[in-house]
Structure formats: structure tokens, C-alpha cells
Amino acid sequence: MENTKVLVYNKSETTFSFLIDTLKDSIKSWDYFVDWKKVKNNIRDIEIELNILNYLIGKENIKEELTYLLNKHPEVIKAFPYLLASRENKFKILSLDKNDKFDYKIFDFNKKHFDSKDIENIITFIENTQLINIFMDKNIKSLVDYVFGVEVGLDSNGRKNRSGTAMENIVEHFIQRICSKNNYQYIKQATVTKIKEKWNFNVTVDKLERRFDFAINTGSKLFLIETNYYSGGGSKLKATAGEYKTLFDLLEHDGHEFIWITDGKGWLTAKRPLEETFNHNRYILNLKMIELGVLENILKDCK
Structure with missing residues (x-):
């Protein structure tokens, strides 16, 4: 041949x-590089909630403001996993208690209604994952733009x-x-x-x-x-x-x-x-x- x-x-x-x-x-x-249509569709699914969360950027007392926002717009909770580049919306976190015993704490971002304990758990979550810094550091002007970048990064796995x-x-x-x-x-x-x-x-x-x-x-x-x-x-x-x-x-x-x-x-x-x-x-x-x-x-x- x-x-x-x-x-x-x-x-x-x-x-x-x-x-x-x-x-x-x-x-x-x-x-090969980026499936832009998929990225845009994923953003569209969460864009409204992200725009509402933009309210928190630059606020002095994030915990109080987040409590206010969750009571007024509980639907924003589903946006938090996106901020961590995660497709999961329920997390089982392993930790050690004060007696060095293993314990699990459940954080569910599917919930539609919250009591004070739920809000306390959400605040614990954003503090320990350091998500709180996104709002406090003022380095990000738009969470929509931020998550767009996250989605492009996640799409590289495809x-x-x-x-x-x-x-x-x-x-x-x-x-x-x-x-x-x-x-x-x-x-x-x-x-x-x-x-x-x-x-x-x-x-x-x-x-x-x-x-x-x-x-x-x-x-x-x-x-x-x-x-x-x-x-x-x-x-x-x-x-x-x-x-x-x-x-x-x-x-x-x-x-x-x-x-x-x-x-x-x-x-x-x-x-x-x-x-x-x-x-x-x-x-x-x-x-x-x-x-x-x-x-x-x-x-x-x-x-």
C-alpha cells in the first residue's frame, strides 16, 4: 500500500x-475545548439565584445579611454548590468531635424552607468552606461571571x-x-x-x-x-x-x-x-x- x-x-x-x-x-x-452551549444552559438554570446573591457582595455583616436573604429568597440556597464547583447538592461532612469521635454533619441544599437551625447550618457551611470570603473580599463583582468561569473549568473534565x-x-x-x-x-x-x-x-x-x-x-x-x-x-x-x-x-x-x-x-x-x-x-x-x-x-x- x-x-x-x-x-x-x-x-x-x-x-x-x-x-x-x-x-x-x-x-x-x-x-474539543469547551461545550459553550452546555455552559450557557447550566448558567441559565441558576442565573436568577446568583443575581440575588450578588446582594451580599461587599456587605459588612454577612451573617445577618445572609439570614435576611434566606428568609426572603430561600431559593438562593441551590446556588451555593455551584460556587464550590460541585454538581452535588447534599453533603455529608466527616469531622471529629471534642472527644475525637468521628461524626457526620449533613448539609442539604435542596431545602425550600428554613428554620433558625437550618440557617445556622448554612452559615457554618459557608464559613468552613470559606465561601464567605467570596462575599467579604470584594474581589468578585458578579457571581454570574464567577460561576461562568467555574462552569468552563468543570466542562474541561468533559x-x-x-x-x-x-x-x-x-x-x-x-x-x-x-x-x-x-x-x-x-x-x-x-x-x-x-x-x-x-x-x-x-x-x-x-x-x-x-x-x-x-x-x-x-x-x-x-x-x-x-x-x-x-x-x-x-x-x-x-x-x-x-x-x-x-x-x-x-x-x-x-x-x-x-x-x-x-x-x-x-x-x-x-x-x-x-x-x-x-x-x-x-x-x-x-x-x-x-x-x-x-x-x-x-x-x-x-x-
Whole structure:
């Protein structure tokens, strides 16, 4: 197989070398960084309460003012976990009492009505978490702007998930085009039940919760596709390679085709298990191969 002239897939050392040599070191796209829509929606859910809490910024006696605010607008309580970058709204805090015995104190930010004891607990909470300093230090002018920054930071935790779905999204771009061009049908996140109901194919799987990234029906043949991307090494790569050997055997026995689409420089640390599966299975592709039309040719040739 040679560079941009690669159109036909065959089982050879040359093909495997091409697979390894054209692995991508990144599949980040522009939506990798921040899901702005999600951030804005999360802010909108709490914006009114945050604006009410702005009343406390710069006040001299925060405890008295907070007591007044909680009595007048008890709904603001649900905003406090956001100020701590937490998705939880009920906290069980472990502490030691005066006799060095462990004790738990419950702080519930779901409550809608408070008595004096509840308000005392809330004040204890904001003092010990040092939330009280946000209001007293006068460094923050708007809690809405502050939580917007918090949400952007929290959303960075979703980058791993976005990297996981990025591979699926790229592959789906090609699958959509191929299916539209050739009048094929496909299902995303295809379960055995969905495949049976839509196309009446019986599929044997290795585990009950198996959900294929894609299933393609060419009209005469069913193709099941799994995709993944590994930027780094680890034991999971070897385990996945072994898992997909077993899956290939099951699907071949059913008369279906299994295509594994994988990429990422992580495979440079696990070339042997990848090569073993390459030699065992019928099709293992990377993104460069799809770009060069290999997937479309496979679907056409196996009709």
C-alpha cells in the first residue's frame, strides 16, 4: 500500500505497516475545548439565584445579611454548590468531635424552607468552606461571571468524553456520505434489538450490553463497526485487541462482517496485540484508510 494511491485493502505486512505508519497523533477538533452551549444552559438554570446573591457582595455583616436573604429568597440556597464547583447538592461532612469521635454533619441544599437551625447550618457551611470570603473580599463583582468561569473549568473534565466521541463523529461523517451515495442504511449505537427490529438480522454478541458504534446494511450484507482512538498506551489496548478477535469470530459465524476502525499513537506501544488481531480478523482500518476510500470499497466488494 502506498500513500494516497491506497484504495484496496489486503492482508499483508505492507498493509499493517501502512496502518501503523499513518496513525494520527491527534483528532482534536474545534469543539474539543469547551461545550459553550452546555455552559450557557447550566448558567441559565441558576442565573436568577446568583443575581440575588450578588446582594451580599461587599456587605459588612454577612451573617445577618445572609439570614435576611434566606428568609426572603430561600431559593438562593441551590446556588451555593455551584460556587464550590460541585454538581452535588447534599453533603455529608466527616469531622471529629471534642472527644475525637468521628461524626457526620449533613448539609442539604435542596431545602425550600428554613428554620433558625437550618440557617445556622448554612452559615457554618459557608464559613468552613470559606465561601464567605467570596462575599467579604470584594474581589468578585458578579457571581454570574464567577460561576461562568467555574462552569468552563468543570466542562474541561468533559474533554476526555469529547475525545472519545470525536472518533465516532469523524467516522460517521464518512459513513453518512458512503451510505447516501450507495443507498445503504446505517444505525448509530446499534444494539442487537435495534438491528433485529429494523433489518431482521440476528446478531450474536459477546456481552448483553454490547452496543456497536455503527451497523450498516448494504441491502445484502450486515456490517458491524467499532471505533476507538488511543493517544496513549496501557493495558486496555491489549484487552481491546483480544476482545475484538472474539467478537469477529462470533459475527463471522453469523455470516456478518466486522470492521474495527482504530487510530492513535498509543498503538505504537502495543503493536504486537494489534498485529495479532490484524492477522486474525478480516478488517482493521485507521482514519487514513477511510480517507482513501478503503471503507467504501469494502462495503461495495462484500455486497
